[in-house]
Amino acid sequence: MLITNIEMIPGRQIVQHHGLVSGSTVRAKHVGRDIMASLKNIFGGELKGYTELLTESRKEAMARMKEQAKQMGANAVVNVRFSTSSVASGAAELYVYGTAVTVQ
């Protein structure tokens, strides 16, 4: 499955549009990570636990979007956008959406 965030797939031709596909996931951080994070709030620096958590969550959301595109019979998703919103304190929603297309 080809994924791009531009309107086309370079070197390929889009032959069919299937419509919007999206995937989302809501994740909360766990206590262990929170303790580490509050320590880091004193010393500063990267919060590796959170970075990993968000990477995983985005992968999950992407997987859901790909699954949806596959069901539509598409082999690529173009014009992909990401968006993040915090639903409640301590939980974040990762949302990804794009247009499912068939390319040659």
Add this chain to the structure above:
Amino acid sequence: MEFATFIVLMLLGYGFGTWAESRHYKSIEERETRYQHLPTIGLKQPLPQQGRVVKTQLAAGNVVISVDYFKRFLAALRNIFGGRVSSYETLVDRARREATLRMKESCPGATQIINVRLETASLSKNTKKGSIGSIEVFAYGTAITYK
């Protein structure tokens, strides 16, 4: 007693924070020169390039960075007087450059990355105090490989 804790936290924050920041900047600068050959642009059209496209993929990189205790205190002071909050400026600068670098590192062999988007989100649990605390920067774009 409380004042002593505050002083200790300030000193720890200042010491470790400054050390971590200068180390991080050094690492960022070194990697930026290493990836200078990879054009990263915000245009939607690929740059003119010889050869044909062999691979297209989504390149992404993210980072969550937190500010230290000392700088948070400085920023809180700034909230009273107003003006430039330079302690947070370096925080977001580091986060953006790091995320862009991770995006570049995620697609070895790519010729160019186009339509790069940077998204910033504040994921702080201290939202009730209205401070930034920690921010997340997510960079993504389309990596194209030519042969």
